[in-house]
Amino acid sequence: MxxxxxxxxxxxxxxxxxxxxxxxxxxxxxxxxxxxxxxxxxxxxxxxxxxxxxxxxxxxxxxxxxSIGRPEHALFDIPEAAEEGRRMVDCGPVRVKASPLRVVENFLDIAHFPFVHTDILGAEPHTEVEPYKVEIRDTVDEVWATKVRFFQPQAAKSAEEGQMTDYMYRVPAPCVSILYKTSPPRPGAWDVIGLFVRPISEELCDAYAWMALYDEDSNQTDLVQFQQMIFLQDRSILENQIPRLLPLDPKMEIPTRADTTSVAYRRWLKRKGMTYGAQLVAR
Amino acid sequence: MYGLLKLMNAGLTENDQGSDGWVPVVLSADLPVAGVMRAQIDATQPLDLVVWRSRSGQVSAFDNRCPHRGMRLSFGFVRGERLSCIYHGWQYGEDGACRHIPAHPDMTPPASIGANTYLCREYDGVIWISQNADNPPDLPTFGGQGLRSLSVNRDEADLRKLLAETCIPLSGAGETAPAEASIIAENQTSLVLESTTEAASLQLMIHFQKVTPGKTMLHIQTNPDLPVDLRISLSRWAERFRWSAENMGTMVNSWDASAGEMRP
The missing domain is CATH 2.20.25.680 (N-terminal domain of TfIIb)
Structure with a gap:
């Protein structure tokens, strides 16, 4: 192809x-x-x-x-990676039999937390997704979701009790997403988690998680295992979505207001002509 | 028995083969209350379905795909009279209509959101699915007891031929050699296999589900109230039948009396 x-x-x-x-x-x-x-x-x-x-x-x-081509731009910048006091954690790749775009979209979604990451990132009856703000920032060509809030029983390895967690999401490239969330030990600061995806084919990928956290206490193994546990729960979903390719035809899947980020992401992909891993017309 | 034969043979001529018909997908006993399962049917348009039973016992079948984000609904769970998708918890009633979206708990979902539904009927211990039939499954009431379902990597036509050659056990624990059996009634979905000796008589009703090309699910019922050890023997017989069908393409009926089992 x-x-x-x-x-x-x-x-x-x-x-x-x-x-x-x-x-x-x-x-x-x-x-x-x-x-x-x-x-x-x-x-x-x-x-x-x-x-x-x-x-x-x-x-x-x-x-x-x-790259297999010739990138005309430098790799996206994550300014927080240079901040003092953050711990950088490489969580390793997880192979997923799904489109890389489905993997990124799932990372942008909070409504699944109570059902897929039950009692960790979400729990019934706290299922409501309050309105949040989504924009495609044309100057930087990125998708951003801000003012996202969700109740979480255990927001991170370092969390001791349930809390309302604030989130921001950033999509700087089609196969990358970076999230910012309330750091449990430092409520005024953001923990940063990146998801970097390598498409192997349109329906198979390796997803690497990377974290820049304020957490001086947890040991490295526990931090990696926490993230891998979360991601393996996601994988059980991702490998069972039909079709495997991400549908860009708005008629193919029905979003609600909670999916505003996903809708913007799909629109942005379509506009960019990023069709690798996508299905343009319902088959 | 005469009535049974008459009905089955009538079914053979009247029942149209193809999408109009009913397809057996599971024995009633194998889909308990709040159970959810996947069923595949090899039709002109292959079907991938979720079949589920509500708290009150009602059975339903939908396309195995949540209209929200494409998740297989067969990974979902039942609460009350609704099936919930495992991904975002969207709830569907037995009519397929979306009744609740947890991300927006105060919103009534628009009537346009719904899973694609199929006709689903429970009849005589078997759950049947149809795309468009309006009549109940065209079968006699056998009143049998579910034995087990078994997936076999052979076409249905081959299995029907091989069943005519098989010997089935009439007693438990390998006490006596299996006896020759014959097909006494047959229609598009099912057949009745009978084995009779002076000492005993046994009937198996076998329903066929085309799953994918070359793969068939057998849903097996027996006449009711058989002793447990005979049911175990029949279950082993079903496994041997599968082994023979998949590996030999012919029936292996040699009886090893000392071991009390069939030997290839």
């Missing part, structure tokens, strides 16, 4: 930087093409395509980013 330029010429995560061992190449598939990532003896990391040509490379947020 032809992969549209907007999909080809973007950055995608291909490895976790810290886990690359010198002299031991790793291979991954990005949109059907096999890439090899190698940390050479001089500690330089290189990404090569199957034909031996060198691929673009960016090292940021603990991950190795590359």
């Amino acid at each position: 032809t992969i549209s330029d907007v999909a080809r010429n973007d950055w995608y995560p291909v490895a976790i930087e810290n886990l690359l061992i010198e002299g031991q190449p790793e291979t991954v598939v990005l949109m059907g093409e096999t890439l090899t990532i190698l940390r050479a003896a001089d500690d330089q990391i290189k990404v090569t395509a199957a034909d031996g040509s060198e691929c673009p490379l960016t090292l940021r947020y603990g991950h190795v980013w590359s």
Whole structure:
């Protein structure tokens, strides 16, 4: 199939930087093409395509980013990654048999918390999604959802009791979402969680979670396991949505007001021509 | 028995094959109150369905897809007379209409939101589904007891032929060799297999569900009130039947008296 330029010429995560061992190449598939990532003896990391040509490379947020095309823009910025006192946690990839776009959309959704992450990120009867604000910021070409609030029994590993949690969501690239949520130990500050997705094919992907938290007490393993537990609960949904591709035809699935972010995300994808992992017309 | 034969054979000629008919999808006993299951039917347009039983016992069948975000409804759960999607908890009544959206608890869902429904009837211990039939399933009342359902990787036509060659046990615990059985009645959805000796007589009613090409579900009922050890023997017989059908393509009926079981 032809992969549209907007999909080809973007950055995608291909490895976790810290886990690359010198002299031991790793291979991954990005949109059907096999890439090899190698940390050479001089500690330089290189990404090569199957034909031996060198691929673009960016090292940021603990991950190795590359492309099968020629990105004309730098990788998106996460200013919070540079803030003092945050702990950076790489949670590792989770393979999901679903469109990368379905995975991002699920990350933007809060209404499922009481049913999929029961007694952790949500619990009945606290199911109501209050109105929140969504905009496509044309100057930066990103989708933003702000003023999102939801009751959570255990908002994070560091949470000791239920609380109303404030959220913000940001979509800086079709296969990336970053959320900001109330930090339980520091109610005035935001914890930041990024979801970086590498499309293997239109219906298969690896999703990497990355966190920049204010949490000095939890051990690393517990933080990773908490995030993986949440994501595996999501995976049981994602692998059972029909169709696997994300429908961009508004007639195909019925949203409500709680889905305003998802509606904006789908509209934004369509406008950008990001059709990889999407279904344009109902089949 | 004469009545049974007459009805079944009448069914054979009158019942149109295809989408007009009723398809058996589960034995009543295997879908308990508040139970939810997936059923696939190989039709002109293959069907992927959710079948569920409400608290009051009513059975319903929908397309296995929540109209909100495409989640399979067979992962859902029953509360009262409604089926809830596991993803966002949207609730559907037995008519398929969406009755409640938890994200907006005070809103009455618009009448336009609903799951696509199918006719679903419980008849004589079996749950049947139809896309458009308005008559009840065209079957005699067998009054049997559910034995088990069994998925077999063979076409229905092959299985019907092989069932005519099988021997079925008439006693439990391998006390006696299985006896030859014959099909005494048959129609588009079902057949009755009977084995009679001087000592005993047994009938199995077998309903066929085409699941996907090359895969058939058998829903098996027996005449009622059989002893438990005979029911166990019959269940083993069903497994052997599957093994023979999938691996040999012919019936293996050799009886190992010392082991008290069939041997390939």
